Amino acid sequence: MEELRTIHKKELRDLQARITQKKKSATKKTRKGVNEECEALERQLKEKQDLELSELAGGLPTNNMNGGIVGDEPEEPEETDEPPFPGQPDRIQKSLRSLSPPSLQSIQPERPRKPNRQKARLARRTAEQETLAAQAAEEAANLPDLREQERLTMLKEFEVHGLSEKEVRPDGHCLYSAVADQLAELGIDLEPKLASTTAPNGVEGSRNELPEYSRVRMVTAKFISEHPDDFSPFLEEPLSEYVHKIRDTAEWGGQLELLALARAYGAQINVLQGDGRIVSVGPGEGVSDGKELWLAYYRHSFGLGEHYNSLRKGK
Structure with a gap:
């Protein structure tokens, strides 16, 4: 025992x-x-x-x-x-x-069973x-709400400058649609001294049948193609390809297009930024008839990214 x-x-x-x-x-x-x-x-x-x-x-x-x-x-x-x-x-x-x-x-x-290494x-x-997901959620919670900050800054600047906003569709044509709205408010012809009647994609027809943003695109493309020395040094592709994108596609517009628009229409374009700054693009020397276009530029408030809206004087 x-x-x-x-x-x-x-x-x-x-x-x-x-x-x-x-x-x-x-x-x-x-x-x-x-x-x-x-x-x-x-x-x-x-x-x-x-x-x-x-x-x-x-x-x-x-x-x-x-x-x-x-x-x-x-x-x-x-x-x-x-x-x-x-x-x-x-x-x-x-x-x-x-x-x-x-x-x-x-x-x-x-x-004794061997431990399951895969499990x-x-x-x-x-x-x-x-653990990583929890850390990411914590970091996101601590980040500032950039969209809210941008919107509050814009509303404050609208009050300061006496502006009201008209939203345009965020479809890639927003810059040209906002400029077309501004031109209509000022009574400026959308096609100043436009020699060609050729519509985008080579379709012949009445220019008045085209969307307003498309007519503004045509003016922009025509001005850039007629002033290659002013724009080619800033391009990373041939001028003809760049002009094609402006005229025939939904390519977004930026600083070069703003410059071309200001000079083509002989107007100063004021762009109110989301941080409160105002960037002004002038029509060039010798043009001072007092025409001003106002645009709002957003970086965070719209799902597709950068976006322009039209701003009008008065409320």
């Missing part, structure tokens, strides 16, 4: 070491399954040892002679790999197996992604 109890204590210590190792290698997702597996191992070992003690005692109840699974600290000093009574443990084990019914012979401690990698990757 003492020899069997000694064997049982060693089995308990070995099992406790396995359980400790399993729990250390468990991840957040596998912890529940590992705990259930450890409880099953403890229960199987306890049942096995109780049956062995009962068999050795002649079938009498053992009243839990081993007292269940021990804690992290062993009840007795750590034993060496050598059995306490050389030659006895193996003989006793064989004897117990020969006396046990077949159902008892099948009760064996489970072999561990997936768990680590998921944890890293969750």
